[in-house]
Amino acid sequence: MxxxxxxxxxxxxxxxxxxxxxxxxxxxxxxxxxxxxxxxxxxxxxxxxxxxxxxxxxxxxxxxxxxxLSESSKLEKKLSCAIGEAVNNHEVDKVKLYYRIIVNSDVSSYLFFQEKIIGKKAINMS
Incomplete structure (x- = not known):
């Protein structure tokens, strides 16, 4: 709109x-x-x-x-919501998947840093 x-x-x-x-x-x-x-x-x-x-x-x-919104901002928003939901639901495999997507994507440094911390915690949980 x-x-x-x-x-x-x-x-x-x-x-x-x-x-x-x-x-x-x-x-x-x-x-x-x-x-x-x-x-x-x-x-x-x-x-x-x-x-x-x-x-x-x-x-x-x-x-x-x-x-x-730019396409990269839409991707950032979608990934941020998805990884947050996966963390809340203790879905470690999904968190790892989203973490890998973020690492290989052109996302903002803030989202990369945020998800890097969450991703490391998830990797250590398994």
Whole structure:
């Protein structure tokens, strides 16, 4: 989902007109181009719209993250969740597998470091 699509969805949920949604922030015509994906919106204007209308930022960004996250970030997120679940379920073989995937992948140094610690613990558990 794009930023424009997510804004339109929130606007519809709130039952607001385009004008009410962005009153005092940007023109109705500029906003209309944003929700129709014909124009980008500044981060400042986006945050103002979200705050003005009481839209939860975390929920909003979770709607759009798949559209804007890089493939490597999507992989990192998926691997982090998978290895966390495997650790919680004491599935040592899965932890080892995910650890090997991370070691051989182009992931952030933070995820690599985090999983290196978890992977070593799992290897020592077996």
């Amino acid at each position: 794009t930023i424009g699509e997510a804004l339109k969805e929130e606007q519809d949920k709130l039952g607001l007109t385009e004008e009410k949604m962005v009153q005092g922030i940007m023109s109705k015509s500029a906003y209309s181009r944003v929700i129709h994906n014909e124009r980008n919106i500044s981060s400042k204007a986006l945050v103002k719209i979200l705050f003005k209308n009481g839209i939860d930022i975390i929920t909003f960004f979770s709607k759009i993250e798949d559209t804007y």
